[in-house]
Amino acid sequence: MKLLLASILALCFSAxxxxxxxxxxxxxxxxxxxARAEGETDLGDLCRxxxxxxxxxxxxxxxxxxxxxPIAGLTVGAVLDRILAANPGYAAELREGxxxxxRPKDACAAALEKPAAEAHHPARSARVAALMVLRDxxxxxxxxxxxxxxxxxxxxxxxLSVEVLIHKGASVRRTLDxxxxxxxxxxxxxxxxxxTCAAFRFxxxxxxxxxxxxxxxxxxxxxxxxx
Numbered sequence: 001m002k003l004l005l006a007s008i009l010a011l012c013f014s015a016x017x018x019x020x021x022x023x024x025x026x027x028x029x030x031x032x033x034x035a036r037a038e039g040e041t042d043l044g045d046l047c048r049x050x051x052x053x054x055x056x057x058x059x060x061x062x063x064x065x066x067x068x069x070p071i072a073g074l075t076v077g078a079v080l081d082r083i084l085a086a087n088p089g090y091a092a093e094l095r096e097g098x099x100x101x102x103r104p105k106d107a108c109a110a111a112l113e114k115p116a117a118e119a120h121h122p123a124r125s126a127r128v129a130a131l132m133v134l135r136d137x138x139x140x141x142x143x144x145x146x147x148x149x150x151x152x153x154x155x156x157x158x159x160l161s162v163e164v165l166i167h168k169g170a171s172v173r174r175t176l177d178x179x180x181x182x183x184x185x186x187x188x189x190x191x192x193x194x195x196t197c198a199a200f201r202f203x204x205x206x207x208x209x210x211x212x213x214x215x216x217x218x219x220x221x222x223x224x225x226x227x
Contacts, residue, residue, distance in 0.1 A: 028077030108192035169222025
């Protein structure tokens with residue numbers, strides 16, 4: 001099934017080969033899957049229904065919701081257009097397999113394009129890995145606050161385990177996208193205060209699983225370089 005994005009993307013990382021990702025135009029034609037025939041939707045709902053890893057940079061308090069409407073039988077493009085129409089000023093793009101939504105020239109989105117700290121993080125839940133990257137790459141307060149708020153492994157049972165290798169030149173945004181892609185069902189979001197990213201949140205829609213030793217290896221390089 002074409003929507004099993006995580007499996008497809010994993011196959012793209014064969015040794016020595018540059019990964020091949022679907023285009024946004026291709027993804028727009030994919031059907032969405034939801035038990036509801038109609039209802040309200042937000043960007044997180046779309047990512048869940050399309051089984052897409054996602055990233056969002058939004059103004060404080062913005063949830064990117066859309067009014068209630070049909071869901072059954074729609075495509076990713078139809079639902080995405082409904083969300084964007086209800087939230088003027090936001091634009092979407094597919095960056096290396098991860099759907100990313102932000103406002104043009106947003107200061108937080110621009111800040112996330114700075115290089116992430118080079119590191120090799122051992123296997124952790126995707127959310128913990130993302131918080132560690134943020135902690136080490138200029139958002140120590142937000143990263144540490146997120147890590148301290150977690151009460152134990154059981155709280156992250158919805159996230160897959162990822163091992164992350166960050167090479168020189170990899171941006172923070174690209175690293176967060178890669179972690180979301182490694183998880184397959186994760187959405188990260190950053191709250192913009194007009195100057196930088198004031199807070200970060202994470203969502204995952206996978207059913208809770210038993211904690212396992214296996215993990216997905218995520219290698220992140222700078223633009224134009226193979227992972």
